Each structure stands twice: as C-alpha cells, then as structure tokens.
Amino acid sequence: MQGAGVAVVKLMASRAGNARAAAEDSLEDYAFRYVPRTFRRWSAGSIGVTALGSIAFLADFSIGASVGIEHGTSNAVLGILFASLIIFIVGVPIAYYAARYNLDLDLIARGSGFGYYGSSITTVIFAVFTCIFFALEGAIMGQGLHVVIGIPLPVGYLISTVVVVPIVIHGMRALERLQFWTTPLWLGLALLPLLWVIVSDPDAVRAFAGFTGSSDGDISFEAVIGSAAVCFALTPQLAEQIDVIRAMPPRTRRHRRSWWAWLLFAGPGWVLFSGIKQVIGVFLAVYLITRVDPSLGQRAAEPVRQFIALYESIMPEWLAVGLALVLVVIAQVKINVTNAYSGSLAWSNVYTRLTKTYPGRSIFIFFNLAIALALMWLDVFSLISFVLSLYANVVMAWLVTIAADIVINKHVLRVSPIYPEFRRGMLRDWNPVGLVSVGLASVLSLAAFGGLFGDQLRPFSVLIAIGVAVVATPVMALVTRGRYYLRRQTDGISSPILDVDGNPSGQRLRCHVTGYTFERPDMLVSAERGPHGETQYVSSLALTLDGSDQYVLPAEPPPRRSESPEWSAHDVVRRAERSG
Numbered sequence: 001m002q003g004a005g006v007a008v009v010k011l012m013a014s015r016a017g018n019a020r021a022a023a024e025d026s027l028e029d030y031a032f033r034y035v036p037r038t039f040r041r042w043s044a045g046s047i048g049v050t051a052l053g054s055i056a057f058l059a060d061f062s063i064g065a066s067v068g069i070e071h072g073t074s075n076a077v078l079g080i081l082f083a084s085l086i087i088f089i090v091g092v093p094i095a096y097y098a099a100r101y102n103l104d105l106d107l108i109a110r111g112s113g114f115g116y117y118g119s120s121i122t123t124v125i126f127a128v129f130t131c132i133f134f135a136l137e138g139a140i141m142g143q144g145l146h147v148v149i150g151i152p153l154p155v156g157y158l159i160s161t162v163v164v165v166p167i168v169i170h171g172m173r174a175l176e177r178l179q180f181w182t183t184p185l186w187l188g189l190a191l192l193p194l195l196w197v198i199v200s201d202p203d204a205v206r207a208f209a210g211f212t213g214s215s216d217g218d219i220s221f222e223a224v225i226g227s228a229a230v231c232f233a234l235t236p237q238l239a240e241q242i243d244v245i246r247a248m249p250p251r252t253r254r255h256r257r258s259w260w261a262w263l264l265f266a267g268p269g270w271v272l273f274s275g276i277k278q279v280i281g282v283f284l285a286v287y288l289i290t291r292v293d294p295s296l297g298q299r300a301a302e303p304v305r306q307f308i309a310l311y312e313s314i315m316p317e318w319l320a321v322g323l324a325l326v327l328v329v330i331a332q333v334k335i336n337v338t339n340a341y342s343g344s345l346a347w348s349n350v351y352t353r354l355t356k357t358y359p360g361r362s363i364f365i366f367f368n369l370a371i372a373l374a375l376m377w378l379d380v381f382s383l384i385s386f387v388l389s390l391y392a393n394v395v396m397a398w399l400v401t402i403a404a405d406i407v408i409n410k411h412v413l414r415v416s417p418i419y420p421e422f423r424r425g426m427l428r429d430w431n432p433v434g435l436v437s438v439g440l441a442s443v444l445s446l447a448a449f450g451g452l453f454g455d456q457l458r459p460f461s462v463l464i465a466i467g468v469a470v471v472a473t474p475v476m477a478l479v480t481r482g483r484y485y486l487r488r489q490t491d492g493i494s495s496p497i498l499d500v501d502g503n504p505s506g507q508r509l510r511c512h513v514t515g516y517t518f519e520r521p522d523m524l525v526s527a528e529r530g531p532h533g534e535t536q537y538v539s540s541l542a543l544t545l546d547g548s549d550q551y552v553l554p555a556e557p558p559p560r561r562s563e564s565p566e567w568s569a570h571d572v573v574r575r576a577e578r579s580g
C-alpha cells in the first residue's frame with residue numbers, strides 16, 4: 001500500500017512538472033491558451049502591421065495566373081472578387097471573436113459548435129493548410145534559386161525549408177520584428193516595377209483586358225465559380241491572421257475606432273490585399289504570354305518568371321534577375337515563418353489535448369516542415385489548381401460552420417453561449433452541431449467535386465459546401481436545443497470573467513497544480529480542495545495536461561436561463577457589443 005501511495009505521489013508530481021514545463025514554454029506563444037493582458041503589450045496598429053506582413057506570399061500571384069490562363073481575364077477577375085467578398089463576410093465574426101476575447105481559432109471552435117475534443121478535427125484541417133501553403137511558397141523559392149543560381153530544385157526546396165527555422169523557434173516576438181522591417185522593402189520590390197510597366201506600356205493593359213485564356217472569352221457563371229473555387233482555398237489564411245490579432249489590446253471607448261479599424265484591416269481585410277495580388281498575377285501571366293514568350297503556357301504562373309520579365313522591361317538582365325531573387329526570398333520567408341509558426345501551434349495543440357503530454361512546440365515545427373518538404377519533393381506546385389479546388393470544399397465547410405454558429409446560433413437564435421468558452425470541464429467533449437455541419441457539407445461538396453451528382457454540378461461544389469454549412473449549423477443547434485455546448489454553467493469563481501467594457505478580466509489567480517498565476521479567463525475552481533478544505537484554482541493549461549479528471553468539477557444540469565449565473569457574463573457581452 002505504501003508503495004502504491006508513493007507511485008501515486010510520483011505520478012501527480014510528474015503531471016504537475018509537465019504542466020509547469022508547458023506553462024514556461026508556452027509563455028511566448030500560448031499554443032493552447034487564452035492570451036493574457038500581460039502579454040498583449042503591443043498597440044492595435046503594431047499588431048495590425050505584423051498580421052499584414054504575413055500576406056506577402058507569392059502563391060497569390062500563382063493562383064491568379066492559373067485561373068487567368070484557364071478561364072481568361074474577365075472570368076478570373078470576377079471569380080477573385082466573388083471569393084474575396086465571401087471570405088471577408090465569413091472572416092468578420094471569427095476575427096472579431098479572436099481579437100475581442102484573445103483566442104486562436106481552435107479555442108473559438110471549441111465553444112462554437114465542436115466541443116473540447118471535437119475542435120481537434122478542425123485544427124488538423126488548418127494544420128494541413130499550413131503544410132500545403134508552406135510547400136507552395138517553398139516551391140516558389142526553390143524555383144527562384146534554380147532559375148537564378150542554378151541550384152537543383154530538390155536542394156532549393158530543402159534550403160527554403162530550413163531557412164525559416166531560427167526565426168520560428170523564437171515565436172511571436174521574432175515574427176513581429178521580421179514583418180515590421182521587411183514589409184516596406186517587399187512593397188517597393190513588388191509594386192514599383194509593376195506600376196512602371198502599366199504606365200509605360202498601355203498595350204500590355206489592353207492585352208490583359210482582352211485575354212481569353214483557354215476559354216472562348218465569354219463571361220460564364222461556371223467559369224467564375226471555377227475561378228473562385230481555387231481562391232477559396234486561401235480562406236484558412238484567416239487563421240494565421242488570427243494567430244497574430246489574438247494579441248490585440250483590450251478594446252476601450254478611448255481606442256474603439258483604431259481597434260476596429262485595425263481589426264477589419266488586418267483580420268478579414270487581408271483578403272483585399274490577397275485579391276489585388278491575384279489580379280496582378282493574372283496581369284503578369286498575360287504579360288509573359290503576350291509580350292515575352294507565347295510558348296510559356298502554365299510556366300507563366302511561376303512568380304519568379306513573372307518578376308524577372310517585369311524587371312527586365314526596365315533594367316539590365318543581371319540586375320533584374322538579382323532583384324527577382326531578393327523579392328522571392330523575402331516573400332517566402334515572410335509567409336513561411338508564419339506558416340511554420342501557426343502550423344506548430346496547431347499540431348502541438350491537437351497532440352497535447354489528445355495525449356495529455358506537451359513535448360514542446362519546437363518538435364512540431366520540424367514535424368510541420370517535414371510534411372511541407374515532402375509535398376515539395378512530390379511536386380505539389382504543378383497541381384496547384386486541382387489541390388486547392390479540392391481543399392476549398394473542406395475549408396469552406398469548416399469556416400462557414402464556425403461563422404454561422406457565432407452569427408446565427410449565438411446572436412440570432414441565442415442557442416449557443418455568447419461567451420466563447422474554451423476550458424476543459426466547462427465544455428462537452430463533442431458537439432454534434434459543428435461536427436455534423438462540417439461532415440455533411442464536406443461530404444456533399446466533395447461528392448459534387450468528384451462528379452457523383454453529374455458534371456453540371458461539379459464546378460459549384462464549393463457553393464454546396466457553403467450553403468449546407470449555413471443551413472445545417474442552426475438546424476443542428478435547434479434540433480439538439482443547445483444541450484451539447486456547455487458541461488457546466490459556472491466555473492465556480494465568484495468574480496466576473498469580463499470587465500465593465502466587455503474585455504476578458506485581468507484579475508490573476510494562482511493555479512495550485514503549476515504554482516503559476518494566470519488571468520481570470522484561464523482559471524476554474526479545482527475539484528480538489530486544499531489541505532484545510534479551502535477553495536483552490538486550476539488553470540486551463542493544467543486541465544489540458546491532466547488525464548485523471550481529479551481537478552475537473554462535476555457536470556451541472558442545464559438550468560433555465562433566468563436562473564443561470566453565467567448569463568450575467570453573456571449580458572455583459574451583449575451590452576459591450578451594442579455600445580461598439
């Protein structure tokens with residue numbers, strides 16, 4: 001018996017040590033935690049600039065060029081505009097919740113229809129996105145090294161992968177410095193030569209406007225949606241924006257306008273810049289095909305060739321080649337440090353939640369990079385349109401479901417709790433609302449994409465994903481009567497979780513498992529009493545890493561709304577949102 005007692009004590013000490021190690025390691029990136037006020041020392045403008053710095057990726061140019069070559073300028077531009085509008089609409093509520101309550105997309109998804117473990121599925125979807133787009137951007141850098149220096153493509157892919165490691169390991173602070181100092185240089189290299197060509201060569205603009213691509217030149221709804229489908233695959237970039245804007249400072253009456261401006265600009269507003277870059281990609285592809293080399297074909301979608309041709313129109317070849325390589329390297333590093341950073345957060349989040357162990361974020365950096373490198377070596381870039389069109393179906397099912405839960409279920413039907421709960425013990429493990437919606441929307445849209453419903457519906461598969469998700473999310477919430485959102489209505493702590501402005505409270509409480517203090521939104525009352533019967537507090541981090549359930553409070557029956565103390569927090573949310 002004594003030996004068993006010692007073993008239990010050692011096991012508890014090991015869990016506490018693991019939680020302390022995770023707390024220390026995640027102080028920089030908050031991989032599966034609420035981002036506290038003490039970390040959010042940057043201004044809204046500084047956070048916005050950092051978030052926008054990550055959209056310097058060159059895949060936009062390739063995507064625009066690909067759909068332009070296939071469908072012609074008119075259909076491609078209309079498709080880009082349509083996709084950008086839908087992405088912005090879907091992104092507004094999700095980005096608002098991230099900035100307002102300082103949560104990443106996984107934590108938002110937990111309380112928006114998926115449950116504590118159910119959101120792991122959506123996090124894997126996002127993690128796959130970071131791998132795919134790292135591979136696409138890395139391939140572009142590899143192409144640059146091959147064209148300019150002659151480095152073999154496989155070696156170039158390896159170089160483009162390992163170059164980001166030193167920055168990514170250092171987390172958010174290193175990201176902020178990189179994006180701040182490199183953004184002006186990137187803008188100058190990308191835009192000034194383009195503006196010069198547009199002004200000095202009107203024939204290039206006329207060729208762009210009249211380009212028909214592989215189509216007959218007529219505007220077709222099918223071609224417009226086909227173009228948009230490829231662009232929709234970029235929607236998870238919103239999650240990478242959220243990984244930055246979740247560090248936004250509290251919104252107060254004094255800073256309300258600047259807070260909103262930067263939220264919209266750097267959150268869903270990223271798609272404005274993305275759409276412009278895609279249209280520029282169409283222009284550059286047309287410029288290469290009509291003014292440089294008509295035999296290029298699909299190779300006109302390679303950004304390195306696009307910018308070499310652009311630079312050569314205004315400067316000597318040796319300088320044009322050098323500047324094109326500088327642009328490609330800067331752009332690739334800017335976006336791929338974000339891809340690797342966000343991917344490592346996503347993978348570590350899923351692994352830690354499922355295994356109750358935290359091996360450190362650095363391991364998942366290399367895991368993410370290994371998958372991306374394998375995709376590069378498999379030449380995923382050559383299949384860019386097909387891969388992105390396929391992936392867009394699942395992406396839109398996922399993000400539209402979360403947006404629909406926030407807008408419809410939380411604020412219209414009021415079936416889903418207004419406050420985005422994310423803590424273990426407060427949530428049910430699985431919520432059929434989000435899971436059924438995503439599953440049904442994904443299956444039906446992929447079936448349409450595969451031609452099971454006929455060739456006529458195939459181009460509209462992504463619209464099926466969007467439509468099914470919008471309808472299924474509130475229907476499932478009504479059918480289940482919201483019973484699968486919360487396991488408990490109260491966390492046992494008497495102090496409010498939100499301040500008078502509706503921001504998460506900055507009050508600090510000590511976690512008796514880790515020994516660290518955490519802010520109020522990160523804490524719950526522990527089921528384990530102190531040595532003298534006193535109330536103890538436990539952090540969401542400690543609960544994530546605990547497999548014994550010894551600190552988790554028992555479930556509560558769902559009370560009537562008028563009797564639920566938790567609704568006071570929801571009322572604070574509503575009052576704060578009505579006041580702007």
